[in-house]
Amino acid sequence: MGTQDTGVTPAVAVLGGGVMGGTLVAALRAGGWPGDRVTVADQDASKADALAREHDVRVAGNRDAVASADVVLLAVKPDVVPAALAELAPVLRDGALVVSVAAGVPLRVYEDALPAGTPVVRVMPNTPALIGKGASGIAPGAAAGDEHLALVERVLAATGLVVRVAEKHLDAVTALSGSGPAYVFYVIDALAEAGVLLGLPRDLASRLAVATVEGSAAMVARTGDHPAVLRERVSSPGGTTVAGVAALDAHAVRAGLVAGVRAAAERSRELGAS
Ligand SMILES: NC(=O)C1=CN([C@@H]2O[C@H](COP(=O)(O)OP(=O)(O)OC[C@H]3O[C@@H](n4cnc5c(N)ncnc54)[C@H](OP(=O)(O)O)[C@@H]3O)[C@@H](O)[C@H]2O)C=CC1
Numbered sequence: 001m002g003t004q005d006t007g008v009t010p011a012v013a014v015l016g017g018g019v020m021g022g023t024l025v026a027a028l029r030a031g032g033w034p035g036d037r038v039t040v041a042d043q044d045a046s047k048a049d050a051l052a053r054e055h056d057v058r059v060a061g062n063r064d065a066v067a068s069a070d071v072v073l074l075a076v077k078p079d080v081v082p083a084a085l086a087e088l089a090p091v092l093r094d095g096a097l098v099v100s101v102a103a104g105v106p107l108r109v110y111e112d113a114l115p116a117g118t119p120v121v122r123v124m125p126n127t128p129a130l131i132g133k134g135a136s137g138i139a140p141g142a143a144a145g146d147e148h149l150a151l152v153e154r155v156l157a158a159t160g161l162v163v164r165v166a167e168k169h170l171d172a173v174t175a176l177s178g179s180g181p182a183y184v185f186y187v188i189d190a191l192a193e194a195g196v197l198l199g200l201p202r203d204l205a206s207r208l209a210v211a212t213v214e215g216s217a218a219m220v221a222r223t224g225d226h227p228a229v230l231r232e233r234v235s236s237p238g239g240t241t242v243a244g245v246a247a248l249d250a251h252a253v254r255a256g257l258v259a260g261v262r263a264a265a266e267r268s269r270e271l272g273a274s
């Protein structure tokens with residue numbers, strides 16, 4: 001039956017019930033996807049069972065989950081992808097859409113392993129998808145058309161921002177927004193720790209750091225102003241902020257962030273090559 005619009009909500013099988021598989025199951029349910037149209041499978045059945053209980057979805061082994069799915073969502077580690085594809089290829093429904101969140105693994109790996117003409121879409125989500133504040137890039141394979149991208153957008157509807165990109169940009173998306181929450185958590189932790197160093201109670205320092213990051217991000221989004229312009233507005237001549245930013249520059253914090261994103265992109269390319 002595949003993914004043609006029959007009026008019935010497509011059946012989604014999520015293979016891999018770890019951090020990202022669990023996040024996507026939660027987002028599907030938060031977006032109103034019926035629990036009986038979502039099946040989760042994990043090599044560790046206890047993980048799949050726990051997710052099924054938490055989100056009121058079905059649980060099955062990989063092959064049974066795939067055999068009844070219109071959309072197969074692969075959420076296993078990149079090095080597990082070839083084995084998972086070998087397992088699912090013989091039981092994949094004709095016309096079913098295969099979606100993978102694995103970092104680095106190129107579309108051609110999926111297309112070579114699956115029956116000719118199988119539509120494949122790569123997705124690079126991030127963990128704030130769990131609270132509807134995620135950012136995902138999606139890239140279509142050769143047999144994936146607009147209807148498949150639209151279906152992936154429907155699957156991701158409750159995760160937050162979804163942008164369509166060419167596959168050649170997915171390593172950069174992975175490095176920037178896929179891994180990005182870790183950098184921001186790192187910054188929040190460092191800011192809060194600095195507050196504690198200056199004598200603030202830990203809870204207060206943490207709340208101030210979180211509100212500052214949240215408010216600053218919202219201000220960029222809402223005003224559309226360039227972050228450098230907004231930074232200038234905080235920086236009184238001869239004041240505290242220019243002193244702080246000069247110290248950040250002296251410690252190469254900007255260069256460090258650029259190096260971090262570049263290193264993550266390089267690692268994504270390595271994962272794809274292995
Ligand atoms: N975490 C993140 O922020 C993001 C992750 N991703 C991508 O998501 C994918 C999963 O990452 P993440 O959720 O963090 O990893 P996890 O290790 O948390 O989840 C992977 C799960 O898949 C299970 N598994 C392993 N082999 C199989 C198999 N053959 N069939 C079914 N399940 C299997 C694992 O079991 P076991 O632990 O027993 O091996 C584990 O429960 C990766 O490819 C990653 O690149 C993408 C964007 C963001």
Ligand SMILES: O=C(O)[C@@H]1CCC=N1
Pocket residue numbers: 103174178179
């Ligand atoms: O660290 C990783 O490899 C995965 C991909 C992007 C975020 N987490």
